[in-house]
Amino acid sequence: MYFRQFFEPDQAAMSYLLGDPVSGQAVAIDPRPDPCQVLLLRALLAERQLDLSLILLTHTHVDPDEHLPDLYPGAQVLIGGGGRQPAELRTVAHGERLLVGTQVVQVIATPGHTPCSVSYLWQDRIFCGDALALGGCSQAENGECDPGRLYDSVMNRLFVLPDETLVFPGHDFHGRTVSTIGEERRCNPFFAARSRDAFLSRYPMKVGAGAVARLWPVEP
Known part of the structure; x- marks a missing residue:
């Protein structure tokens, strides 16, 4: 399987390309x-x-990326449910298995950052968009973010994956492009050893849209 990671510096955004050389099919993520x-x-x-057969979006803000079908003719654009879905975009559900030639990509619903946030699991890699930032926690100012659902998604959908699962985020604000589920479970200061109530009481809501908090003071 061919794998490539992209970085767009203006918004520190990460994108990914997965290609199956056997079938000649590929998918792009974000x-x-x-x-x-x-x-x-x-x-x-x-x-x-x-x-390019599929374009997988981990989330959208306000208006989905309706231009993508024009930029990549022939590719079907997939988004999670819970937000506004234009007719030309396909909605995917939690647990759905997407076939890319001989490869399987599994959909994991991870709402919270936005109602339609989903993550995509391929082999030993999870592409989580802004559901889980490496060493931090993503936020939005436009009212889409539900901190309680975000905590539940991270704890009950992502942190239950094997420790060695590689985590590929939607943004790189920290100079880090990959982590593991085990490392984030142990060391991410927003989630490590914190109850749901503690997370909600400390969740920083006033950060620029799409930004990621780098540090959250950990009290004894």
Whole structure:
């Protein structure tokens, strides 16, 4: 399986490309509309002789990325339920298994950051968007975020995965592009050894939309 990670510096956004060389099919996770990334992604697909069949969005804010079908003709765009779904985008549900040639990508609903937030599990890797920031916790100012659901999603959907599962986030504000479930469960100061009530009482709501809090003081 071909794997490539992309970084868009303006918003510190992470995107991913998975390609199955056996079938020639590929999926992109959270691709950015930035012209440079679009050209690079198209070039990689051509170089690897891959057809982009699916675009998997971990979440959207306010207006879903309706331009993506035009940027990547022939690719079906998938989003989670709970938000506004334009007719041309397909909604996926928790537990759904997506076939990419010989590979399987599993949908894990992780609402909280937004109502439609989902994560995608492929082999030993979880692509979680803004459901789980590495060493931090993502927030939104526009009223979409539900801290209680976010905590439940992290604890009951992500932290139950094996320790060695690789975590690939939606943003890199910390200079880190990958972690593991075990490391985040033990060391992430927003979640490690914190009850749901403690998390809700300390959740910082006033951070720029889409931003990630780097530090949360840990009290004895």
